Amino acid sequence: MALVGVSGRRAGCYCLRAVRSPLQVPALQLHISKTAMGACQKDFESAVNQVKLLKKDPGNEVKLKLYALYKQATEGACNTPKPGLFDLINKAKWDAWNALGNLPKETARQNYVDLVSGLRSSSDSSSQVKPEADKKRAGYDTLVITSEDCITKIMLNRPAKKNALTTQMYREIMLALEAASKDDSTITVFTGNGDYYSSGNDLTNFTDIPPGGIEEKAKNSAILLRDFVDCFIDFPKPLVAVVNGPAVGISVTILGLFDLVYASDRATFHTPFSHLGQTPEGCSSYTFPKIMGPAKAVEMLIFGKKLTAGEAYAQGLVTEVFPDSTFQKEVWTRLKAYSKLPQNAMHISKQIIRNHEKEKLHAINAEESRILQERWLSDECMNAVMDFFSRKAKL
Numbered sequence: 001m002a003l004v005g006v007s008g009r010r011a012g013c014y015c016l017r018a019v020r021s022p023l024q025v026p027a028l029q030l031h032i033s034k035t036a037m038g039a040c041q042k043d044f045e046s047a048v049n050q051v052k053l054l055k056k057d058p059g060n061e062v063k064l065k066l067y068a069l070y071k072q073a074t075e076g077a078c079n080t081p082k083p084g085l086f087d088l089i090n091k092a093k094w095d096a097w098n099a100l101g102n103l104p105k106e107t108a109r110q111n112y113v114d115l116v117s118g119l120r121s122s123s124d125s126s127s128q129v130k131p132e133a134d135k136k137r138a139g140y141d142t143l144v145i146t147s148e149d150c151i152t153k154i155m156l157n158r159p160a161k162k163n164a165l166t167t168q169m170y171r172e173i174m175l176a177l178e179a180a181s182k183d184d185s186t187i188t189v190f191t192g193n194g195d196y197y198s199s200g201n202d203l204t205n206f207t208d209i210p211p212g213g214i215e216e217k218a219k220n221s222a223i224l225l226r227d228f229v230d231c232f233i234d235f236p237k238p239l240v241a242v243v244n245g246p247a248v249g250i251s252v253t254i255l256g257l258f259d260l261v262y263a264s265d266r267a268t269f270h271t272p273f274s275h276l277g278q279t280p281e282g283c284s285s286y287t288f289p290k291i292m293g294p295a296k297a298v299e300m301l302i303f304g305k306k307l308t309a310g311e312a313y314a315q316g317l318v319t320e321v322f323p324d325s326t327f328q329k330e331v332w333t334r335l336k337a338y339s340k341l342p343q344n345a346m347h348i349s350k351q352i353i354r355n356h357e358k359e360k361l362h363a364i365n366a367e368e369s370r371i372l373q374e375r376w377l378s379d380e381c382m383n384a385v386m387d388f389f390s391r392k393a394k395l
């Protein structure tokens with residue numbers, strides 16, 4: 001299920017949102033009120049508050065259960081008309097509530113309390129990297145940033161969502177790059193927490209529509225995209241991608257702006273832009289043909305051919321592939337050695353290499369972002385995003 005509660009955490013709490021269609025979203029949020037009455041009211045109210053504090057997104061299936069039990073506990077049996085067939089989110093919520101039939105309010109309250117209690121224990125033992133455990137740098141919610149051995153590591157940290165990039169994440173990455181460009185490190189490394197490197201743009205970015213409507217959303221997204229990619233074009237230090245697992249969309253295209261790309265043999269590289277009604281970004285319309293030749297670039301960028309790590313290496317997108325079993329050890333040993341090389345020499349060399357093309361890259365980035373702004377308003381794109389969420393909803 002991916003259609004309910006797609007926004008995850010906001011201001012420390014999970015919001016259950018109803019989404020009608022991509023880029024046409026009534027920002028309906030179901031605020032949990034404290035109206036429940038009954039024998040275990042205190043426990044219920046406490047559970048309602050605990051949901052807001054969960055560290056890990058419990059996933060849409062659980063959020064639907066929570067929603068249904070909450071409605072049953074506070075209002076009793078489902079009493080609203082069934083939403084239309086294409087109102088997927090509200091229909092999923094209605095179905096979940098309706099499925100509870102005549103379950104007594106007290107039982108619903110108790111079930112809600114039990115469900116939250118289970119979530120709290122699993123959240124406590126979550127695989128999400130704990131700030132203290134990794135000396136997480138303060139100020140970032142979606143990244144874990146550490147500096148050791150003259151290496152600043154920026155780790156995407158939404159493993160439950162395959163490190164899909166939210167707008168908040170794009171902004172945090174820009175801040176992290178700005179900070180890394182000025183810190184004492186010699187090398188900056190990107191990687192992902194969990195089994196994915198990144199599943200690319202979070203498709204729910206298309207569902208949060210500002211008062212100015214979808215045009216304003218597309219315009220703002222294009223500005224964000226351009227600023228984001230500009231940070232990679234201008235980054236002054238050697239930039240290394242440690243691709244720990246599959247990579248999709250913008251997490252692949254941006255690799256053309258990295259200086260080294262190390263991949264686990266589990267990694268894959270997929271840019272399904274046409275399938276999504278979209279077009280290439282991250283300067284890949286220029287870097288990919290240059291790196292792998294026009295024919296291979298077309299296979300990836302137009303026809304969405306997914307490459308294995310070995311294929312990506314053969315085509316020059318990846319610098320070296322390592323067996324997954326020894327990936328972390330081998331890569332970090334290598335990077336630690338590199339990080340001890342003279343800092344200024346490395347940085348000046350990077351500038352010489354990049355400066356030839358900087359202006360061109362900025363122009364390409366601006367053009368790609370402008371074209372995407374139009375694409376995001378197209379039926380092809382809207383339908384593709386809808387399809388993704390509909391498929392998830394049917395699972």
Ligand SMILES: CCCCCC/C=C/C(=O)SCCNC(=O)CCNC(=O)[C@H](O)C(C)(C)COP(=O)(O)OP(=O)(O)OC[C@H]1O[C@@H](n2cnc3c(N)ncnc32)[C@H](O)[C@@H]1OP(=O)(O)O
Binds near residue numbers: 162165250273
């Ligand atoms: C400012 C805007 C800039 C935009 C720049 C333009 C960028 C373009 C791109 O990056 S295009 C590429 C977009 N990405 C995708 O199309 C990938 C979509 N995801 C998938 O196809 C699959 O999720 C998968 C193949 C990555 C993984 O499949 P699977 O192993 O079956 O896992 P799940 O699908 O169950 O995923 C777990 C969980 O994560 C959610 N999720 C994964 N990827 C995304 C995503 N890109 N956007 C939103 N949500 C994502 C998925 O819905 C599941 O959530 P749930 O547990 O159901 O709540």
